Structures are given as structure tokens and as C-alpha cells.
Amino acid sequence: MVKMKYRSILGVCIAALIITFCFSPQFRTIYGLPPHMRIIEGEIASFDVNFPLTLTIKSDLEQSIRTQSPITMSGLSRPVFLETVKLGNATMEFKLLNFIPIRTVQVDVLPAIKLLPGGNSIGVVLHSRGVIVVGNSPITIENEQQVNPAKDAGIHVGDVILSINGVQVQNDSQVAEVIDNSGRDDEILDIVLKRGEEEMNIKLKPVLCSETKRYRIGLFVRDSAAGVGTLTFHDPESHAYGALGHIITDSDTNQPIDCEQGKIVGAKVSGIQHGMRGQPGEKIGVFIEGDQLLGNIEKNTKFGIYGKLTTEIPNDLYSEPIPVASMNQIQTGSAEILTVVNGQTIERFSIEIQKVNLQESPEGKGIVIKVTDPILLEKTGGIVQGMSGSPIIQNGKLVGAVTHVFVHDPTRGYGCFIDWMLMEIGVIPKNENKIVKKMFNLSNRFTFIKGA
Template sequence: MRRKTLGVIMALLIIAGTFNPQAKSFFSLPTQQRVSVGDRIRLNLEFPEQMLRQLSVYVEPNSKKVLLLNGIDISGRAFNFFDGWPVATSPGKAIIQIRLFGILPIKNVSVEVLPQTKIVPGGQSVGVLLHSEGVIVVGQSIVQDKEGRKYNPAKEAGILVGDVILRVNGSVVTSDEQVASTIDQAGRSDKDLKFLIKRKGKTFTASIRPVLCRETGRYRIGLYIRDSAAGVGTLSFYNPQTGKFGALGHVITDSDTNQPIDVSDGKIVRASIQGIQAGQKGQPGEKIGMFLNDQRFFGNIEKNTKFGIYGTLRYPLKNPVYSEPISIALADQVKTGPAEMLTVLDGEKIEKFQVEIKKIMPQSAPDSKGLIVEVTDPRLLKRTGGIIQGMSGSPLIQKGKIIGAVTHVFINDPTRGYGCLIEWMLLETEQVEKNQQKVGIRESMLPNFPFQKIDNF
């Protein structure tokens, strides 16, 4: 009779799930969990003790030695909510089932156990030097010939702002100076130029006849272009096993075209913070940095993605705040609540600052905006007003594990911003290795890269 009564109570809780916090805890249990070796599996139910005692957890038998409880393999066995929680001891998969009265299955949870990953958290300020693949078209201009007639040859040939010039007359484009020289030489030889253009991942060709510019005395086609960018950001992590690094947490885009820059060559170098411009509502602040020449801290940028820039450091890296590598938190393990951010405000000194994870964004696929972060540290708020440009990539640590990195600031509230989950950032480093083996809220990305030069030709 007692069991029957409890069963009825539980059924009523499930029916009233949208109103009852106890039933909500049941419905909010994930159907999938991803954990690392060494982590405990927990199923948090806010049920009364009497009700919990009517529940058991059964582990299906096809997961030998994936989960151990008190040192015993529990594959094909059941345990109750008061026996403790099993530890993931080896990579693999397990299906666990919550049962009522030991026989009635009411919830299945698929558990995937991944190898434990430990990385060195970053926090160092870095200078980022990026050279694009080809040259980027950032503007158009009128060319006036010696009779005063006005032309725009490139526009007439169909070239738009945001296009990337990959080749001119079959030669690979490596700099804006090269393009300007080639155009002038072709004009003086009274020849057309054949351009290979990339637009949104697709390529096409365009033929253009240069015009002699009355103002400059050289042949031009009416475009503004540039080939490189430089800015200050923050290193997110370093993997001592692979030598790979991640930084920024967001893609570097052209400031005029807002298009991602395809990397042909790039590097990160040491940077020292010389000043801080505090942020305020409607106007993000920024770090003022200086690049330093140090061959012991140098990395090649191999990938520019929506989760940041990735590549290889030339020498091993240590963090003075964390003497040893620390574990990562997978997406399922990140919780709302207190955390800390590592970043530099003065010189090259990495410091800890208090933040709060306000929200974890539901994601069906990897995305760079996985967290909403709020700065709560009084000293940081007084000094910077919150999140500022140059903090992009600052690692976030919660309960001794690295959970992600800061990526954006809310323009209308600089105390808050977005963060990217470390799990998605690490996937990008794996892709870098594969490539090598083959061959409604306004926010601002951090940093806002100023380009080194623009050429008009």
C-alpha cells in the first residue's frame, strides 16, 4: 500500500512538473552527460528522502570498467541514491537508468567518458600580427584621368567591398605593394589584368584595364585594399602535450567589411600593458599595449575561427598563477555561480579577478557565445569598468577547472559579456592538428583590431 501511494505521488509530481520544483529537477536531468576520466556521475533530484529511497540507478551491462562505485565495477548492477556516486575510470560509454521500485524505468541517461585533458591556463597579454590570404578589398574610389573623366574600373568589373584578391595575372598575391606595382606596370604596357577573386568561399575571375590617375601619376583600378592586421588580446590556454595554443575566443574580422580574415601567415608575440582606458555604457574601454621582442615567447597562427585563433608555440609556456596544468570542465559541468578570470592590467603581471557565470546558453551545436559573464570584482570594476577590449581570450576558471574564455562585452553594460566554452575551443586545436597531418544585445568583439595600413590603387 505504501509503495502504491508513493507511486501515485510521483505520478502527480510528473504531471505537475511545470509548477513543482521537485518535478522540475527530474525533467531538467540531461539525457546525455559528457565527463572526463576521474569525474563523478551525479543525478541531482530534489525529491524527499522517502521518495528517493524508492528509486534506484541501473547501469547497463555493456560498459565494463567505465564506471566504478567504491572501487567496484557496476556494469550490469544497480545502486541507490544513498550509496554514493560512481567515478568515471576509463574512456567509453555507459547507459544509466533511473528505476522506480527497482523495476519501472523512468529516465535514461547516456554517459560519455572522455580522456582527462589538462592544459595550462593563459591570461598573458599577446600581440597578434595577422597577414591575410591575398589582399582584402575594403573600399572603392573614383579614378580621374588627365582629361578629368571619372572611372571606377574595379567596380565596373564586378569587384565588391569584402572580396579577397588571390591572384593577379596568375601570380599569387602576397602584399598590397605587389598588387599596386603589378597594376601600374600593366597600365604602362597598355594591357588588361586578370584577377582571381574570392567571395564568400567561391572564386571567380575579372578582367580590368587600369586607368592613369591624374592625381597620383600612376595607373589605378579604384580600390582600397589591405593585407595585415595587428592588435592586443589575451592567451586562453596552452596544451603542453601538443604545443598548441588558443587565444581571443572569437574570429578576427576586417573592421571595414566585417568579414573573417583568411590567414596566410600570422604570429603571436609578448605584449606589455602600458595603460587602461575604462569602459562605460555605449563605449567599450581598451587595454593599451606594446609589443615585445622575445624569441622565447613566439607562436605561429594557423587558424582564425569563430572560437578564436589557434596555432603552435615555439617554446613551452608556464603560468605563474597556476604552477601545474589544470583540468578542463566539459560543457555539462559548467554551472552558474562564482568563477575567476585571469588577465593582465599592468605590464605582464597575470592576476585573478572575481566574476560570476550568470547564464549558460543552451547550445545544440558549438557556438562562441556559450556563457554570459558578469564582472563582480570591485578592484577590476574600479579600474576598467568591467570587460574591455584586449581582455578577449582571458580564461575563466571555476572550482579549479578551466571552463572557457571571455569573448565579447555588452556595449550597453560593460560589466557583462559573453564567454566561449573551453570544450569548443579545444576542438579547434584538434582540427589544427588534422590540417597539419593533411598538409538583440549589442556586443563588441575584443579586441577591435586596427589594421596597419590601407593602400589606394
């Protein structure tokens, strides 16, 4: 009877200990670790492991990751430093009282890489696959009636027209010409369009516009977008580059542009529209005369644009490549960004990293930053449009890129991890994950629309 009483008391004590630990900062920190981490070879990761928490590394995988100094892998009550030894994988297990599993973390050790940081202003010209429907345009026919065949047939703003009557369309002028010719031949249009990830066929007949004397279907379409952004990095050996840190979307439909072809050209900053609460500012950028070609655009992704440079892009602040750091190496505290606020001169400005959101899968908003540099605050008010892609550097390592601004506080904004940008150039295995939160896009876009 006494033994049962003691067992009950012991059980209550253990339960109370577990409940207390579950509300402790240490538990929240460990449980907040992503189940899959990536560490670059040569980095050191640290974890606070205090009683009653223990850490175990599977013995058959210790060749990839090892402790920096000899320690006992149970009953730890001090920080644990893990050193990467070589490329490979490891599994870390956090346990309560050395027998209750709390968290298992898979660790990939990735190759070390050095890149030249950017900061240069670039002009971006992107041509979509097909043409994007950006609006409706009612058509005036005889007797002053107004009709809209495309809208009535079910074509929506944001749809991408891929082909008409079997002819792949590449620009807005071509679309207008194909529609007019088909109307004059009294043909029904067979339109293949893309809506999201789905392709569909729509048939309709164009009508003669009494104002233009051309056959039309009642749409505004666009085939390209252009603007000014910032180069994040490039590899001097492969000439691969990354820029912007976020996807380019159409300015009217807010739909991502499915890149068919594109280019980056030289650009300079001719002025700054100061940012203020509720109204983000912007760089007033212009393409350099002659559209000096710097490289191509091979893909437009949710973590920026990527391609190959055809011209060497200098950076007077960094003549040699610098190491990159994985997300687990980023610390809250001081850092810097590189960007242009006047002409083509790259300058460094101080910022504070206020929060690091460790992520298992590719997502935006990984880093929360605040501009602290008095010169940048005076010139811009904080983060402005056209600054997206500005590299974030901490402790001499490239850690990410500026991507978005807090509309209510232009001194603060988000950055994306360099991990996800490296994923886009093939260094890190790619995992898909949808971004569902709305963000303010920093891309400065200039557009041209034609009626069809």
C-alpha cells in the same frame, strides 16, 4: 461500465500528471540537457531525478560510466551521481513513469588533460590568404571624370582577392604593382576572388589615374591585421596554445580573416580606457620592442587562434598545469579570471558565473559572467577590449575564456567553454555549427591600408 469509468478517470489523472510534470522545473532541466554530452575522465556528473522521472543506463555500456553508489535504476527520488570509469561511450535514458521516453543523452568519456593557464598579454599579427577588399576608391581620369572599374565589374567590400592573371597575391603592394604593370601592357585583368565560401573569376581593365599617374582599379585592400589580446592556455609538453576565444575579423568588413600565416609576440599594457555603459573600454597595449616572437599562428577559428609556442611563456601564479573541466561541471557562483591590466604582470580577479548554457554543438556565449572584483572594476569598469582570451578558472579547474562584453553593461559579458577550445587542438571531435547571433568583438585591431 464501472471499469470503463475508472479507466477514463485513471487516463485523465495520468494525462494531468504528465501535463503538470511537463511544466515542472525538473522537466525543463532534463529536457534542456544537450542530446550529446562530453565528460572528462575522473569527473562526476549529477542529475536530479525525482518521481515520476526515472533514469536508465544501458547495461552493456556501464563500464564507461557507473553510479557512484549502489542505487536502483527505476523509481529514483533523489540526485543521481554518475562517475566516469574509463574512456568510452554510454547512453542515458530519462523516462516518465519508467515507460514514456523523455530524453536520451549520449555521453562520451574523454581523456583527462591538464594545461597551463595563460592571462599573458600577447601581440597578434595575422596575414590573410590573399588581400581583403576593405573599400572603394573612385579614380580620377582625364577631363576630371571619376570611375571605379572594380565596383562596376562586381567586386564587393569583403571579397578576398586570391590571384591576378594567375599570380597569387600576398600583400597590398604586390597587388598595386601587378595592376599597374598590366595596365601599362594594356592587359585585361583576370581576378580570382573568394566571396564567403565561393570562388569566382572577374575580368576588368585598369585605368590610368591622372593624380598618381599609375594604373588602378579603384579599391582599398589590406593584407594583415594586428592587435593585442590575451593567452588562454598552453600545453608545456606539445607547446600548443590557444588564445582570444573568438575569431579575428577585419575591422572594416567584419569578415573573418582566412589565415595564411601569423605570429604572436610579446606585449604589455601601457594604459586602460575605462569602460562605461554603451561604450566598452579597452586595454592600450603595445608590442614589446623588437617584436619578441612567442609563437606562430596556424589557424584563426571562431574559438580563437591556435599554434605552437617557440618560447616558454611563464605564469607566476601557476607554475604547474591544472585540470580542465567540461561544461557540465561548471556551476553558477564564484570564479576568477587571469589577465594583465598593467605592464606584463598577470593578476587574478574575482568574477561571478551567472549562467551556464549547455551546448550540443560549438557555439559562443556559453557562459555569462559578471566582474565582481572591486580592484578590476575601479581600473577598467569591467570587461574591456584586449581582455578576450583571459582564462576563467573555477574550483581550481580551467573552464573557459572571456570573449565578449555586454555593450549596455561592461561589468558583464560572455565566455566560451574550454570544451570548444580543446576541440580546436584536436582533443574533442569537431562538429560544425554556425553562429548566427551578433557579438561585440573584443579584439583590438590596428590596420594599414593602401590604394590599388
